[in-house]
Amino acid sequence: MSADAQRPHPKHACETCKTRKKKCNKGVPSCSYCIQKDLECRYVPLRPRRVYGTPSTGDSSHTATYREGIGAEPVNDRTLSDTARLQVAVPRHTIYRSHFESLDDVHIEVQKTIQSTGEFVDDLTSLYFRTLHVHLPIISRVRFQRSFLATGSGSAPGPDFSILLLAICLNSYIPSSVRRVQERGVAGITRQRLYLSTKALLAQVHGSIQQPSVPLIQATLLLAMYEYASGKADVALATVAACARMAYAAGIHTSRRDIVDAPTRLEAQEAWNTWWGIVVCERTFMCEAAIPEQPLLTTFPTGDATLPVDRHMLDHEDRLVYPDLVVPNMPLLSSLTELDVGGFARAAQACCLLDRIFEAIRVPELDTRLPRLESLDKSLQSFLSLILSRGPDKSWHHCTALAVTLRSLFILHTHILAIPHETISITFRPLNEWKQSSLAALDTATTMVLDMANWHYCVLPPDRPSDISPVQIYVVHATLEHLRNRLSSSTDGTESLWPESAEGDLRRYLGRIQFQWVSP
Numbered sequence: 038m039s040a041d042a043q044r045p046h047p048k049h050a051c052e053t054c055k056t057r058k059k060k061c062n063k064g065v066p067s068c069s070y071c072i073q074k075d076l077e078c079r080y081v082p083l084r085p086r087r088v089y090g091t092p093s094t095g096d097s098s099h100t101a102t103y104r105e106g107i108g109a110e111p112v113n114d115r116t117l118s119d120t121a122r123l124q125v126a127v128p129r130h131t132i133y134r135s136h137f138e139s140l141d142d143v144h145i146e147v148q149k150t151i152q153s154t155g156e157f158v159d160d161l162t163s164l165y166f167r168t169l170h171v172h173l174p175i176i177s178r179v180r181f182q183r184s185f186l187a188t189g190s191g192s193a194p195g196p197d198f199s200i201l202l203l204a205i206c207l208n209s210y211i212p213s214s215v216r217r218v219q220e221r222g223v224a225g226i227t228r229q230r231l232y233l234s235t236k237a238l239l240a241q242v243h244g245s246i247q248q249p250s251v252p253l254i255q256a257t258l259l260l261a262m263y264e265y266a267s268g269k270a271d272v273a274l275a276t277v278a279a280c281a282r283m284a285y286a287a288g289i290h291t292s293r294r295d296i297v298d299a300p301t302r303l304e305a306q307e308a309w310n311t312w313w314g315i316v317v318c319e320r321t322f323m324c325e326a327a328i329p330e331q332p333l334l335t336t337f338p339t340g341d342a343t344l345p346v347d348r349h350m351l352d353h354e355d356r357l358v359y360p361d362l363v364v365p366n367m368p369l370l371s372s373l374t375e376l377d378v379g380g381f382a383r384a385a386q387a388c389c390l391l392d393r394i395f396e397a398i399r400v401p402e403l404d405t406r407l408p409r410l411e412s413l414d415k416s417l418q419s420f421l422s423l424i425l426s427r428g429p430d431k432s433w434h435h436c437t438a439l440a441v442t443l444r445s446l447f448i449l450h451t452h453i454l455a456i457p458h459e460t461i462s463i464t465f466r467p468l469n470e471w472k473q474s475s476l477a478a479l480d481t482a483t484t485m486v487l488d489m490a491n492w493h494y495c496v497l498p499p500d501r502p503s504d505i506s507p508v509q510i511y512v513v514h515a516t517l518e519h520l521r522n523r524l525s526s527s528t529d530g531t532e533s534l535w536p537e538s539a540e541g542d543l544r545r546y547l548g549r550i551q552f553q554w555v556s557p
Contacts, residue, residue: 047080055148058157081145140245143196143238147203150234154210155225158202164209168553172437172506173262174348174381175255175314176201177307196242197252200235204259207235208266211553228267235260249283251308257283258314265318266507266554270325277319281334284315290335292342306346313338313345313385317437320388321508323395324444330399337392344386347379383424383438390417391445398452407471410449414478417446440508446482447515450475479519480534486516487539490546497549505550513547 050061051068053076061068063080071078151158162185166178184198194202212225239256246253257280265273284290289308316335323329378386394413400406421442424435453475456468490513497503520540524533533539 049080051078051080053078140196140242141193143242144194144199146238147199150203150231150238151206153226154206154212154231156206156210158206161206161209162202165205168504169208169259169262169507170348171434171504172380172384173258173314173318174345174351175258175307175311176205176351177303178348178352180303180307195250195252197246197250197256200239200242201252201256201259203235203238204256204263207231208259208263232263232267243283249287251287251289251304251311254280254283254287254289254315255311258311258318261318261322262507263554265322265325266510268555270322270511271327274319274322274326277315277322278334281315281319284312284335290338292338303351306351309343310345310351310381313381317384317388317441320391320395321441321444324391324448325511333392333395337389344378344382347381350379380434380436380438383435384441387420387438387441387445390420391441391448394445394449398448403456407453410453414446414449417442417449421446436504437506437508440506440512443482443486443512444508444515446478447512447519450478450482451515451519454479480523483516483519483523484535486512487535487542490543494542494546494549499549499552503550503553507554509550510547510554513543513550517543517547 047063047065050063051071053059053071054061054068059070061070064072065080067078070076151161154161162181170176170178184194185202187194207228210225210228210231212227239253239260243249243253243257257276261273261276261280264270264276287308289312292309316337319333319335323331323333390413394410397406397409397413400409421439424439424442454472456472458468493505497505517540520535520543524540
């Protein structure tokens with residue numbers, strides 16, 4: 038009898054078939070699929086699972102096994118197959134309980150967590166690069182694809198790449214509808230459980246790695262973006278602060294233009310875009326902070342620093358061979374009229390103006406503060422006109438820059454309206470004139486957002502993720518607040534500037550753009 042015939046028949050599929058979602062015949066020493074594709078075939082035995090007390094009772098003698106990453110109902114490992122355990126219903130009171138003995142096990146935990154969604158990894162990553170990646174291009178798709186394909190060839194991915202993959206899936210996953218559950222027979226976990234799983238695993242990996250890597254920083258930034266988009270702005274601000282500290286430790290806060298070979302330059306550009314992503318996100322999140330007086334951790338790039346590249350350049354390394362032809366220089370106010378700027382670079386420019394608004398608001402003397410804000414208001418309006426002048430097709434790619442600019446206008450003029458009335462005049466103008474001017478500016482911005490909401494609502498998909506910027510969510514919230522304030526203050530019977538359906542139209546639009554972030 039041959040040695041292969043005497044070898045125990047494996048009870049589980051090989052790692053390659055698991056990763057590629059292929060049916061494994063469990064052949065030894067290699068299954069038929071791996072032989073056909075000339076791939077490494079490796080069987081990994083399952084480790085004994087940790088046993089916890091049943092959370093619904095206080096009886097310590099009654100134990101049950103909980104699937105890592107989901108926290109399933111009490112089951113017996115000897116009576117259910119692995120596939121059945123993935124489909125067990127999840128009790129509402131159970132939270133994520135992850136554990137691994139070494140960093141080599143991280144990819145297994147990530148794989149289990151993603152499997153619990155009932156979705157395919159390829160579908161989730163492809164959706165991410167079509168949606169959020171448009172507005173936050175911090176990951177080179179070509180570099181990501183290389184790392185992703187390497188995991189399918191039998192080699193285990195690093196813990197940082199595994200966590201990055203999980204963060205990507207978090208931002209793309211939408212729980213299956215009842216119809217899809219009936220078709221697939223698998224009920225995916227909720228967004229909240231996937232979020233808790235991602236956050237717990239990320240914290241453990243961060244605590245186990247000595248030097249933060251770019252993929253780990255990117256994963257943290259994507260987690261912050263999810264928190265921000267799902268309504269947890271203050272939590273997102275704390276997460277992006279941790280992300281900034283990691284970025285400083287990794288040294289990605291300085292641009293490198295001396296690299297000429299394409300692969301190395303692509304890696305450096307990806308890191309530089311990631312730093313820009315942190316800078317943009319921190320300032321955007323700060324607009325919604327409960328304590329807006331808190332200091333920013335990141336400093337705005339200065340000197341000969343360059344703007345970030347757009348996604349179509351980051352995704353093709355051959356376009357980065359000639360660094361002088363990539364992007365214009367630092368986005369100072371004098372260069373805001375530059376036409377050859379991509380969507381992400383426009384967002385960086387918008388945050389440059391927002392950064393200066395934060396600085397001006399902190400000026401204690403009104404005689405100095407208000408003229409500075411007035412000058413910034415003119416810059417914002419010119420910048421807004423520049424974006425809108427490109428037409429609907431091109432301005433759509435500047436969605437984040439447009440949203441940040443509108444949010445900046447609301448921040449600036451709401452601050453002026455909140456100045457106490459005790460002040461008599463500023464720079465020889467009555468305070469009431471400043472307030473009336475700000476009121477008119479907010480009315481104009483409200484009309485613009487209403488028009489945009491009515492147009493967007495007709496073109497956005499009703500039941501699947503769109504490529505709208507998450508910043509737009511908070512622009513709508515600010516517009517709704519101003520609209521309510523104006524309606525409540527109109528006690529003289531004057532005709533409203535907007536139709537009666539304005540608030541309902543905004544709420545309907547808000548529900549559509551929030552769909553992919555606030556689903557259960």
